[in-house]
Amino acid sequence: MGLFKAFKHTKNSAKKGQKQEQLVEPPDIPTFPVSFDMNKNRRYIKETLYYTEDLVEKSLRTELPGTCHLFYIETMSDTDKLNSYLYQKLRDIDSEVKLERMLQDMDSAKMVHLSDAVSELLSGKSILLLEGKGHCYILSTNSVVKRDIGEPDNEQVIRGSHSGFIENIGVNIQLIRNLISHPTLQVNYTTLGELSQTKTAMMYMEGRADPEVVDEIQRRLKKIKVDQLLNNGVLEEYLEDNIYSLFPQFISTERADRAALNLLDGRILILTDGDPTVLVLPVTFFSFFQSTDDYNSRWAAGNFFRLIRVISFLLAVTLPGIYIAIISFHFEIIPFGMTYVIKDAVEHIPYPPLVEAMIMELTLELIREAGIRLPTPIGQTIGIVGGLVIGDAVVNAGFISSIMIIVVALTAISSFVVPVHEMSMAMRLLRYPIMIMASMLGFLGIVFCLSLYLIHLCKLTSIGQPFFYPFAPLNAKGLLNRFIRLPHTVYVENSPKKKGKGQSQKS
Amino acid sequence: MKRLIPLSLAILLLLSGCWDSRQLRDITIAKSAALDLLDDGIYQSTISSPVPRKYQAEERTLVVSGTGHTIREARMALDGKVSEQIDTAKLRILVLGEPLARKNIFPPLDIMYRDPRSSLGAKIAVFDGVGSNLIHMKLTDKPRTSEFVAELLETAESNTIVDDINVQLICPIMMDPGEDMILPYIGVDEEDNPRLIGNALFNGDTMTGSLSVEDSTLLLLMKGKLGSATFLTEKVHQEEEEDDKDNYITLRIRDTAASTEVTVNHASDEVTANVKLTMKVEAIEYPHNELTEKENIAKLNTSLEEQFTAEAGEIFKTLQESNCDALGIGRRVLVHHPDFWDTHKWNELYPEITIEPEIKVEIVDHGIIN
Numbered sequence: 001m002g003l004f005k006a007f008k009h010t011k012n013s014a015k016k017g018q019k020q021e022q023l024v025e026p027p028d029i030p031t032f033p034v035s036f037d038m039n040k041n042r043r044y045i046k047e048t049l050y051y052t053e054d055l056v057e058k059s060l061r062t063e064l065p066g067t068c069h070l071f072y073i074e075t076m077s078d079t080d081k082l083n084s085y086l087y088q089k090l091r092d093i094d095s096e097v098k099l100e101r102m103l104q105d106m107d108s109a110k111m112v113h114l115s116d117a118v119s120e121l122l123s124g125k126s127i128l129l130l131e132g133k134g135h136c137y138i139l140s141t142n143s144v145v146k147r148d149i150g151e152p153d154n155e156q157v158i159r160g161s162h163s164g165f166i167e168n169i170g171v172n173i174q175l176i177r178n179l180i181s182h183p184t185l186q187v188n189y190t191t192l193g194e195l196s197q198t199k200t201a202m203m204y205m206e207g208r209a210d211p212e213v214v215d216e217i218q219r220r221l222k223k224i225k226v227d228q229l230l231n232n233g234v235l236e237e238y239l240e241d242n243i244y245s246l247f248p249q250f251i252s253t254e255r256a257d258r259a260a261l262n263l264l265d266g267r268i269l270i271l272t273d274g275d276p277t278v279l280v281l282p283v284t285f286f287s288f289f290q291s292t293d294d295y296n297s298r299w300a301a302g303n304f305f306r307l308i309r310v311i312s313f314l315l316a317v318t319l320p321g322i323y324i325a326i327i328s329f330h331f332e333i334i335p336f337g338m339t340y341v342i343k344d345a346v347e348h349i350p351y352p353p354l355v356e357a358m359i360m361e362l363t364l365e366l367i368r369e370a371g372i373r374l375p376t377p378i379g380q381t382i383g384i385v386g387g388l389v390i391g392d393a394v395v396n397a398g399f400i401s402s403i404m405i406i407v408v409a410l411t412a413i414s415s416f417v418v419p420v421h422e423m424s425m426a427m428r429l430l431r432y433p434i435m436i437m438a439s440m441l442g443f444l445g446i447v448f449c450l451s452l453y454l455i456h457l458c459k460l461t462s463i464g465q466p467f468f469y470p471f472a473p474l475n476a477k478g479l480l481n482r483f484i485r486l487p488h489t490v491y492v493e494n495s496p497k498k499k500g501k502g503q504s505q506k507s
Numbered sequence: 508m509k510r511l512i513p514l515s516l517a518i519l520l521l522l523s524g525c526w527d528s529r530q531l532r533d534i535t536i537a538k539s540a541a542l543d544l545l546d547d548g549i550y551q552s553t554i555s556s557p558v559p560r561k562y563q564a565e566e567r568t569l570v571v572s573g574t575g576h577t578i579r580e581a582r583m584a585l586d587g588k589v590s591e592q593i594d595t596a597k598l599r600i601l602v603l604g605e606p607l608a609r610k611n612i613f614p615p616l617d618i619m620y621r622d623p624r625s626s627l628g629a630k631i632a633v634f635d636g637v638g639s640n641l642i643h644m645k646l647t648d649k650p651r652t653s654e655f656v657a658e659l660l661e662t663a664e665s666n667t668i669v670d671d672i673n674v675q676l677i678c679p680i681m682m683d684p685g686e687d688m689i690l691p692y693i694g695v696d697e698e699d700n701p702r703l704i705g706n707a708l709f710n711g712d713t714m715t716g717s718l719s720v721e722d723s724t725l726l727l728l729m730k731g732k733l734g735s736a737t738f739l740t741e742k743v744h745q746e747e748e749e750d751d752k753d754n755y756i757t758l759r760i761r762d763t764a765a766s767t768e769v770t771v772n773h774a775s776d777e778v779t780a781n782v783k784l785t786m787k788v789e790a791i792e793y794p795h796n797e798l799t800e801k802e803n804i805a806k807l808n809t810s811l812e813e814q815f816t817a818e819a820g821e822i823f824k825t826l827q828e829s830n831c832d833a834l835g836i837g838r839r840v841l842v843h844h845p846d847f848w849d850t851h852k853w854n855e856l857y858p859e860i861t862i863e864p865e866i867k868v869e870i871v872d873h874g875i876i877n
Contacts (some may be wrong), residue, residue, distance in 0.1 A: 328528040332596040346532045
């Protein structure tokens with residue numbers, strides 16, 4: 001472990017230096033109170049925005065003395081709204097009381113500092129400046145560009161809700177609230193990112209979520225200092241207990257029902273504006289193998305598929321290693337009938353099994369990576385070229401044994417079974433150390449490597465909660481609740497360490 | 508220092524890795540092997556290994572022999588004849604030539620027990636002749652001798668003709684002074700095709716006689732073994748019918764209970780073994796077809812019992828002549844009468860003891876014809 005510790009130490013010190021640098025960096029906009037001089041105000045707004053060309057200024061006249069000045073960014077504002085609400089109504093105004101009331105009706109806010117108003121302007125609102133007044137009004141005229149709520153491509157289910165999150169945080173929260181209409185559902189907003197000023201929300205259910213975890217997440221969120229926060233991945237790394245671990249410690253999902261189920265389970269969601277994925281935390285290792293399908297299909301089938309997923313994890317991680325170990329160390333374990341078939345296949349391979357396996361695994365990763373980037377019609381070509389041409393030709397040419405192709409294919413399929421993408425990436429990485437160890441020590445090497453993984457899993461935490469939960473610490477009732485999918489009518493009382501953590505039965 | 512330890516561990520692992528790997532592609536896998544003793548006291552080891560298809564269009568088997576003063580030397584001589592390294596870890600069948608078996612088989616088998624990689628699950632059989640002849644045989648129905656012999660033995664096991672044994676399982680019996688082993692005995696028929704001809708009887712690690720296929724079944728039944736498809740055919744009518752084939756009955760053994768009781772008379776130094784066998788049988792072929800009547804069944808039962816008891820007596824005579832204690836009577840003497848065992852030499856005493864068979868037959872079923 002000393003080696004790892006040494007690594008950690010150097011990394012930590014590097015991080016500290018970076019943090020200090022950030023603290024000095026971007027200076028806040030100095031406060032500027034609304035001046036009684038209209039021209040000063042106008043110049044201030046324009047100068048703050050560096051005379052950007054999509055800033056529109058309009059002078060409006062009412063029955064009242066003095067001109068009103070309206071500022072808005074045309075690309076961010078809904079001109080229809082301005083037209084129907086503001087321009088038409090302003091015409092009839094003849095007293096200040098009426099103006100005040102009209103603005104109140106219009107979801108506006110009074111502001112004394114123009115500097116604050118400018119930052120609101122950037123989010124699409126309009127500023128209404130009145131001559132001779134020490135304050136201004138903010139009108140919510142922002143137009144929102146929204147995508148339709150569709151089923152996320154990367155998390156499809158057969159039966160159940162097909163609604164997925166979109167890039168708008170308000171809509172996402174609405175989707176969750178639609179599924180859980182309970183007063184205990186809490187939303188806490190935080191704005192993160194010095195430049196991007198991204199709105200993030202933390203959602204949890206009071207009484208179900210562990211208050212310690214909630215506090216811990218809030219503490220960690222406060223500590224985050226980043227320039228831009230455009231997606232959840234950044235947030236994830238800041239929140240993780242161990243960022244050097246290969247295992248993902250949070251689930252990210254685009255499915256509203258999945259997020260809601262996790263909320264009911266006492267977990268906490270973190271939503272970021274502009275990112276359709278939602279972080280679920282804290283999670284356990286086995287949460288990655290659960291799909292909402294399990295709870296929607298019959299319980300026996302649900303259990304079977306869950307078992308398949310766990311087996312697929314083991315297959316994806318160990319199968320190439322097992323192949324290497326058998327071919328180079330322990331061919332005794334091949335059954336009688338298969339010995340010659342396998343010997344036949346590997347007879348002419350010009351290099352060691354490790355190289356053979358590495359070539360094929362890397363080819364597979366190449367095909368996969370290329371497939372993601374390409375548009376669907378060309379993607380199919382890649383499938384044909386990669387799957388048929390390479391797979392068949394490489395065997396015929398005698399570079400790779402046909403058994404290796406079977407192993408790679410099985411491994412590839414297994415690694416895509418897991419419902420959460422992050423875990424499938426982890427699985428693909430975890431296989432390489434096993435392959436190397438298998439080529440050096442055979443099965444012994446695989447066992448060494450798996451032991452290391454197991455030790456790491458047992459030690460890993462997600463926001464302070466044990467990651468490998470029903471197994472380490474071992475909890476029989478937890479196993480029944482989390483590992484096995486019981487029929488919904490059967491309820492096993494979990495013996496929780498703390499009150500309020502017991503409701504882990506998803507329903 | 509703290510960094511040096513993990514670093515050296517990593518280097519240890521990385522630099523020493525894969526030195527003991529045995530690549531499957533660099534190894535010739537022996538599937539069947541024969542051990543022989545040549546006339547001049549030299550061991551001969553013969554192995555056969557199927558040749559991978561890519562070299563040859565037709566299924567082909569590589570058969571090579573090597574000679575030496577020990578089996579290891581013979582194996583080394585073999586290695587010199589084969590391009591790749593020979594590995595016996597997947598050995599399926601080990602054939603012992605009769606000349607070797609008649610001498611003693613433990614010395615050549617010794618290497619099998621010492622080498623951790625040798626295939627202890629291989630079937631073992633004695634061949635009537637020089638063992639390498641069996642390996643060299645070209646078979647019509649199976650391309651590989653190893654498969655032919657292994658499957659022959661497996662079928663014989665389910666028919667209770669040979670015991671379910673392998674290289675590992677014979678070892679304790681071979682070492683046991685109170686029990687002797689019997690090994691499958693393979694010979695050739697008129698057309699030079701291999702066939703099972705019974706069991707080879709051993710005294711210690713030396714072959715001393717043989718038993719026919721029919722007798723083998725009864726002996727194994729008395730040992731308490733029963734395979735899934737065991738049949739016995741017996742002549743039950745003495746010349747009553749004109750057509751001789753009507754005199755026979757074929758039985759399928761459903762269930763057996765075997766026990767051996769040994770009494771020792773200390774005064775007269777006499778050992779008497781009482782071998783009891785109760786069989787529940789099913790008459791599956793009986794042209795007389797009078798099995799619905801109880802008297803007939805009772806008559807058949809007694810007739811069968813007499814026949815079997817007489818046959819068992821013959822078997823014991825053969826066993827005693829070969830000094831092969833296949834039933835493990837000596838072991839019972841050793842356990843129940845240790846002082847008697849200590850004062851006598853069982854090997855010399857065994858041919859003289861009395862073995863009394865007592866066989867009970869009960870026909871419990873006669874098929875669906877009523």
